[in-house]
Amino acid sequence: MVVGFEKAVSATKSVVTSAKKAPTTLSSDRVINFARGDPTMYESYWRQMGEKCTIVISGHNLMSYFSNAGHFCWFLMPELDRAIRRLHCVVGNAVVDDDRYVVVGNGSTQLFQAVLYALSSSYDPDTEPLSVVAAAPFYSSYPEETEFLRSGLYKWAGDAYSFDKDGAYIEVVTSPNNPDGAIREAVVNRDGGKLIHDLAYYWPQYTPITGKADNDIMLFTFSKATGHAGSRIG
Numbered sequence: 001m002v003v004g005f006e007k008a009v010s011a012t013k014s015v016v017t018s019a020k021k022a023p024t025t026l027s028s029d030r031v032i033n034f035a036r037g038d039p040t041m042y043e044s045y046w047r048q049m050g051e052k053c054t055i056v057i058s059g060h061n062l063m064s065y066f067s068n069a070g071h072f073c074w075f076l077m078p079e080l081d082r083a084i085r086r087l088h089c090v091v092g093n094a095v096v097d098d099d100r101y102v103v104v105g106n107g108s109t110q111l112f113q114a115v116l117y118a119l120s121s122s123y124d125p126d127t128e129p130l131s132v133v134a135a136a137p138f139y140s141s142y143p144e145e146t147e148f149l150r151s152g153l154y155k156w157a158g159d160a161y162s163f164d165k166d167g168a169y170i171e172v173v174t175s176p177n178n179p180d181g182a183i184r185e186a187v188v189n190r191d192g193g194k195l196i197h198d199l200a201y202y203w204p205q206y207t208p209i210t211g212k213a214d215n216d217i218m219l220f221t222f223s224k225a226t227g228h229a230g231s232r233i234g
């Protein structure tokens, strides 16, 4: 469900108004901004955690470009790599065996763009750009994120359900889906297809975890896992 911020605010106001008749403890900070999906509802939880969850980064930390020289993702601190793998193991939402790479980026948005490049860069730029599709209703930022760099290698091609071009393509499979929460699988299923699994919401606070996701390319993000959207870590 997507509703505008104004509507969400006025809906809350009407709840608060009716609270006069039947008093509740609802307060105005219970507004959820559906327009942007800003996960600030976790803020009060982290405040309660207080010092237990405070991180101090000393001035001499993180000086080198290379946190893990020789690793595929050379700027990923080994501690963070281990913590990410451990979290997935505890939750049981993704296969993170040693033969899998963990790559961090500036949120899942940057990783999405990096993956589009990685999947399309071996194609001859003189041929048509690779089509990028997702089954409607899809996350409203995919078209913009795909077109943002004006790449000649790939282009947004809309709803996967109506995609009928032959040849190579990229399908984004979002599960649980934004905006409707549906559990999704690929819908095009033709030769030449490459899949990006956007698992931003595959965490137990959003959906039952029914098994370890085991896809070639899986996107997760701190924005939805812990609510730290401003940290820009995906």
Ligand SMILES: Cc1ncc(COP(=O)(O)O)c(C=O)c1O
Pocket: 036, 037, 106, 107, 108, 109, 110, 139, 174, 177, 178, 198, 200, 201, 220, 221, 222, 223, 229, 233, 234
């Ligand atoms: C399905 C989905 N993928 C990715 C993102 C963006 O994640 P990030 O903040 O890590 O760029 C969002 C944010 O709303 C989302 O809903």
